[in-house]
Amino acid sequence: MKTGHVSNPVVLYWHRTDLRLHDSPALHAALALKPLVFIPVWTWDPHYVYKARVGPNRWKFLLECQSQLSDAYENLNSKQKLWVKDTDAYAQDRDTAVIAMAEKAGVQVIIRMGRTLFDPDELIQKNNGKPTMSITQVEKAAVKINNGNPDKPIDPPSSIPDPWDEERMDLSSLEHDSIDNQPDLNAEHRTQKDEQYSNIMGPKNDFAVPWDDIGIDLSQAATPHRGGEAEALRVLGECIKNEEYIAQFEKPQTSPAAFEPQSTTLLSPHLHFGSLSVRKFWWDVHAVMENQRKAKKPVASVPTNLSGQLLFRDMYFCAQASLGHRFARTHGNEIVRFIDWHLQSSPPDKNGSVDGSYEVDSQEAEEWFQRWKEGRTGFPWIDALMRQLRQEGWIHHLGRHSVACFLTRGGCYVSWERGAEVFEELLIDHETACNIGNWQWLSCTAFYAMFYRCYSPISFGKKWDPEGNLIRRYCPELAKFDKKHIYEPWKAPIADQKKWGCRVTGDGTSSSRSGDTDNTYPKPMFNFDERRRICLDAMKHAFSFSLHGDDAKVKDGSWKKEFRASESSRPTKRQKT
DNA sequence: GACGCGTTGGTCCC
DNA sequence: GGGACCAACGCGTC
Known part of the structure; x- marks a missing residue:
């Protein structure tokens, strides 16, 4: 297309x-650049498109649009480009490449940060690098x-120019070819289903959200959770109305067993998909806390309160921004303690690339991992949570603690990397920084070290849900068991079974x-008390080496030899039951 | 170097 | 339901 008559087109990626x-x-x-042509382009990432196609009904705002960037610069003749900064490791790579491409084409790149409370790079700087x-x-x-204080949120614009508004633009004088010509940024991804963004879809819906191509049929949705900015603002508004709930919110006091309604805000998926601004969340909560404080009512403090939860998110984003790709793996990662987990990720090759494989050093551990992943460990509390995760894409934070501890230091002794991969695939609120960070936390490889605090798959659930309602819901084969045995x-x-x-x-x-008509539930895959003792012993042993992911x-x-040599000399605490 | 504390443990006992 | 104890890491502060 030719854009000779357009003086100031702006491309917003x-x-x-x-x-x-x-x-x-x-x-x-x-x-603010007052463009004559405003071209929002949904960028796409193979990573997230992959997620969109494999999950149990992915979130509404997984967008895909083919943006052939170098061609776009040449053809759109844009001299200004806006880029939303993202510090995920793969996004750092992408942004570096795109910015270089833009600069080569003489395009001014304007970058704005919108994903976290504070710019992760600035946090690193203020944290002594x-x-x-x-x-x-x-x-x-x-x-x-x-x-x-994070930046104050910005109000939505009162109006947005239509992209390629033919009436306003008088495109007849533009002598442009049809936008369908190459490079066609959106050709395969057009639909009119998204009403929320109708004002920026363009008169011909050229810039619409590509529902059909994403492969999501909302009528078949397994998850009760819904996306979109309107929904995010509605839920936040409902939460904010309950001032006592907001002001006194303490994560450790919310139940991991609650469903319909859940005990937390359910706003994390909106933070992930950008349908809710984390700064609006923070400032809305802040205002409520101030009100309650003035009214001399109890107000919870950081880090257990809601603001604290958002700060943890920034903590993980900052750690990730600092380490890049190393953050998400053990090898070469200076912040993670090295532990001799089963099913560790294969080390990077000479070029530093990883192929995603892992070493099956124990068939038993591999079977435990598969059973955990599929919710058939034989521990109903664990299985209910894993099935809730698979069906709905969300479980409570403490439920995540419970299943993560069970897979790693408190049961299977399987690498946190395996668990993080499963969560990445199944969680609708998955953010790499928070997911990886929390797995490191729970497995006591980074951020947290009190490995002797171990979650029991029996006691912990019972404490919150003595009737076993979560289990009855997600493991329906056990629904009729009495509370003593659930x-x-x-x-x-x-006889009771x-x-x-x-x-x-x-x-x-x-x-x-034994037969097709039998209703069965698996036997527990191991004796938990025995496994807890073995894991605790192994953690103590591993900690004694003080090795980290970047150690030679x-x-x-060579860690294997050392661990084994020391292993043979230490007393075993295995106990028969 | 000592000491207290750390977002969210379990068990026992009162 | 509340407190002591279990077994005992790393960080921040003094």
Whole structure:
């Protein structure tokens, strides 16, 4: 197409982490340039397109648009480009490449940060160039930025020019070819289903959200959670109305077993997809806390309160921004403690690339991992949570703690890297920084070290849900078990198992059932008390080496010899039960 | 170097 | 339901 008559076209590259009209610094800056042509382009990432196609109904705002960037610069003749900054490791690579491409084409790149409370790179700088490893460090660094206050959210624009508005633009004089000509940025991804963004879809819907191509049929949705800016603002508004809930919110006091309604705000997916601004969330909460404080009512403090939860998110983003790709793996990662987990990721090759494979050093651990992943460990609390995760894409934070501890240091002794991969695929609120960071936390490889605090798959659930309602919901085969046996169904007498219509047998695979009509629930895959002792002992042993992911002994594999030599000399605590 | 504390443990006992 | 104890890491502060 030719753009000879267009004096100031602006291309706004808008990706999934900034998909809102309110508090969108990049959109705001784009409009301030007063473009004659305003071209929002949904960028796409193979990573997220992959997620969109494999999950149990992915989130509404997974957008895909083919943006052939170098061609676009040449053809659109744009001299100004806006970019929404993203510090995820793969996004750092992408942004570096795109910015270089733009500069080569003589295009001015304007970058705005909109994803976190504070710019992760600025947090690193204020934290003496280091990744933030504790909430105290985040708070101190934030005070140096703006006395601890993030930027105020920006109001949504009152109007947005239509992209390629033919009437307003008089495109007849533009002598442009049809926008369908090459490079066609959106050809395969056009639909009119998204009403929320109808004002920026363009008169011919050339810039619409590509629902059909994403492969999402909302009528078939397994998850009860819904996306979109309107929904995000509605939910936030509802939460904010309950001032006591907001002001007294303490994460450790919210139940991981609650569903319909859940005990937390459910706003995390909106933060991930950019349909809610984290700064609006923070300032709205802040206002409520101030009100309550003035009214002399109790107000929870950082880090357990809501603001604290958002600060943890910034902590992980900062740590990730600092380490790049190293953050998400053990090898070469200086912040993670090295532990001799089963099923560790294969080390990078000579070029530093990883192929995503892992070493199956133990068939037993591999089977435990598969059973955990599929929700058939034989521990109903764990299985209910894993099935809720698979069906709905969301579980409560403490539920995540429970299943993560069970897979790693408190049960299977499987590498946190395996668990993080499963969460990445299944969570609708997955953010690499938070997911990886929390797995490191729970497995006691970074951020946290008190490995002797171990979650029991029986006691912890019982504390929150003595009736076992979460289990009855997500493991319906156990629905008729009495509360005495619901967390340990294998202890129920056979007569009762028959009476309650479910036998505890096999490993949860269909082949393990004796007949098609049998209703069964698997036997526990190991003795938990025994495994807890073995894991605790192994953690103590691993900690005694003080190895980290970037240690030479980790790189060359010589840790194995040392661990084994020391292993043979230490007393075993294995105990028969 | 000592000491207290750390977003969210479990168990036992009162 | 509340407190002591379990077994005991790393960080921040004094």
